[in-house]
Amino acid sequence: xxxxxxxxxxxxxxxxxxxxxxxxxxxxxxxxxxxxxxxxxxxxxxxxxxxxxxxxxxxxxxxxxxxxxxxxxxxxxxxxxxxxxxxxxxxxxxxxxxxxxxxxxxxxxxxxxxxxxxxxxxxxxxxxxxxxxxxxxxxxxxxxxxxxxxxxxxxxxxxxxxxxxxxxxxxxxxxxxxx
Numbered sequence: 001x002x003x004x005x006x007x008x009x010x011x012x013x014x015x016x017x018x019x020x021x022x023x024x025x026x027x028x029x030x031x032x033x034x035x036x037x038x039x040x041x042x043x044x045x046x047x048x049x050x051x052x053x054x055x056x057x058x059x060x061x062x063x064x065x066x067x068x069x070x071x072x073x074x075x076x077x078x079x080x081x082x083x084x085x086x087x088x089x090x091x092x093x094x095x096x097x098x099x100x101x102x103x104x105x106x107x108x109x110x111x112x113x114x115x116x117x118x119x120x121x122x123x124x125x126x127x128x129x130x131x132x133x134x135x136x137x138x139x140x141x142x143x144x145x146x147x148x149x150x151x152x153x154x155x156x157x158x159x160x161x162x163x164x165x166x167x168x169x170x171x172x173x174x175x176x177x178x179x
Contacts, residue, residue: 001026001079002154004110006119008146009159010126016083018157018164019118020054023081026116029057031080033071035088037064050083064091068102068109075113085121085149086142093138103145107152119153121146 005022009015023030032054038044051060059078063070067088074080082088092099110117124142150156156168 001116004117004153005155006149006153007157008121008123010123013159014162015120015159019081019120023079023118026079029078031074031078032058032060033063033080033082035064068105071109075115077115079116081118083120085119089145099141103148107148110152119149
């Protein structure tokens with residue numbers, strides 16, 4: 001298993017299910033670092049659905065804001081799955097946190113970790129330009145964060161309609177061109 005993997009894709013692209021399989025593949029057990037907050041019933045239902053998919057082989061950490069701390073506390077054992085970075089980013093932005101600084105710290109922390117990490121994130125910038133400033137700021141911040149974590153990760157996978165496409169390591173002939 002790669003030390004660090006970023007899995008990205010659109011909504012319902014299969015990225016979380018792939019990340020769960022990948023995290024379990026090394027040892028048959030894993031740590032789930034959840035970033036979601038249940039601010040309404042629909043989100044609470046989504047969280048329950050994710051929990052129902054996981055069995056007793058999962059240990060769960062809840063880290064809606066303190067993701068670097070959760071990585072440090074959980075390091076040294078089973079592989080970890082962080083689901084998801086865009087929810088974590090939302091939490092940072094909505095609480096008035098310095099998301100740029102926290103994102104930089106997160107990217108730096110990846111190299112410090114001993115146990116494997118699988119990150120899930122969303123590709124949010126492939127559609128139309130959002131109509132309001134907060135949504136545009138979030139789209140831009142997610143793009144920036146995804147680039148930071150992709151550069152710090154050993155592998156990047158794009159999920160498209162349930163199928164994984166390996167983006168990093170770079171295909172032959174592009175090694176010196178890509179970041």
